[in-house]
Amino acid sequence: MSVRKTRPTMFFLRTIISCILLVKETGAVDQLNKPYLEVLTSYPDDVIVIGGKVRLHCKNRTKAETFYLTKDQNDIGSQNNSEFSIVDLKLSDSGLYSCRYSWNNVFSEPSEHQDIYVHDKYPPPQITVKPRKIVRPGEDITITCATPYSNMQFTFYKNGQSFKVSNDNPFSYFKRNAGEEDVGQYACDFRTKSDSKAQIQSYLSDYITIKVKGLDSPSAWLEKYGGENQTVKIICQAPVTSKMVWFQLLNSSEGIVEEIDGVFENQVTFNIASPDHTQKQYYCVYAMRIGNNLAFSAISKPVFIWGVDYTTVNIIRLLISALVLILLGVILVIHFNIFQKTEESLPELPPARRNQAEQSEYTEMVIMKTEHVMEDNEISSAGDNIEEL
Structure with a gap:
């Protein structure tokens, strides 16, 4: 009976010890969290090219003694620092990279793989054109090539032949008074300058097809009708029929005021509600699709709106x-x-008149004295009469 009791006891103890060891081992592994491999470059859009440099940072959240870098699941280096550097990159440096680290002879899980691809060429530059791909005869045109990479030399191509080289970035090719001789396909590329350590060229840019097409200007006139808001109506008519047409109303100060897209009519009406009280000039243009692009007409004659300022x-x-x-x-x-x-200009009185005036004054004075004496005599006579009584 004692033997039977001992066997279950020993089995139970072994099970407990095994669980303790498993928990201890699992806890040790869990303490070393899975790292994350960060790829650090100085290249625009993280495009890595030959001759360059890349840094690989093995980021972890626990203590570590040694870091290990692997490529295509093969160890290629170990160090005490978490950041690895690869300089003077070659095409052979392309591959899947990961990292791991150790602490007290315990290793972490490897990080997720990071794909590093070393290019033998730069990405193509961006090519743009202003004002548009289809221009009117005599209109100016500007083609611009640009790249985020520095210390580069650009080359312009027309119909596959190079015709312009520049060290400017961006580089613009300006053509005044475009004509039939400027029709063609344009592209550009760039490469490191001759004094650079590595001579690397970019891929060719997209092609831009330049066309020259003249469209007659439309007619425009003004109709104004009354109302609370004094709405103004401008009519624009294109000299085309049975084709899809795009219309634009332009203002001399604000640019595009209104657009009417894709109509099978050669005449449209633009309504301007409550125009401000200033004099303005309005124009209209129309456009037609040629291939995948729009060709614009010349502008119409101006339409004036006279307001009150x-x-x-x-x-x-x-x-x-x-x-x-x-x-x-x-x-x-x-x-x-x-x-x-x-x-000031009135003349003095002559002597005769002056004497006459003086005499008249003297006569008035004599008369006044005589009247005064007569009055005195009358008073005296009246007094004598009273005494006699």
Whole structure:
């Protein structure tokens, strides 16, 4: 009976010990978290080219003694630092990279793989054209090539033949008064300059097809009808029929005011609600599709909208009032000067008149004295009469 009891006990103890060892081993592994491999480059869009440099950072969240870098599941280096560097890259450096680390002779799991691809050429440059791919005869055109890489030399191609080289970035080819001789396919590429350590060329850019097409200008006229908002109606008519046409209404100060896309009509109406109170010029153009691009016409003759600028009117009123006040002041000054000159210019009385006047004054004085004496005599006579009574 004792033997039977001992065997289950030993089995139970062995099971417990095994579990303890398993938990201990699992806990040790869990303490070394799975790292993450970060690829660090100085290249635009992380495009790595031959002759360059790349840094690989094995990021972890626990203590580590040694870091290991693997390529295509083969160890290629170990060090105490978590950041690895690969310089003077070659095509053979392309591959799948991962890393791991150790602590107290315990190794972490390897990181997820990072694909590093070393290019033997730069990505193609970006090529653009202004104002558009289809221009009118005599219109200026600008083709621009650009890349985020520095210290490069550009080459322009027309119909597969190089015709322009420049060290500028971006590099623009400007053509004034485009004509039939400028029709063709344009592209560009770039390469490291001759003084660079590695001579690397880029892929060729996309081709841009330049066409020259003249479209007659449309007709435009103005119709204005009353209403609360004084809406203005501008009619634009293109000299084409039975084709899809795009219309644009342009303003002399604001550019495109309104667009009407893809209509099978050669005449459209643009409505301008409540135009502001300033004089403006409006134009219209139309476009037709040629291949995958639009060809634009010349602009129409201007259509004028005459508005009332109340600020200007008020200023004019103030100026007129000021002029009126100035004129009144001038008139008063002139009148005062004339009156003063008139008084100064009056002649003196002749001697005869002067004597006559003096005599008349003397006669008046004598008469006044005589009247005074007569009054005194009358008073005396009245007094004598009273005494006699």
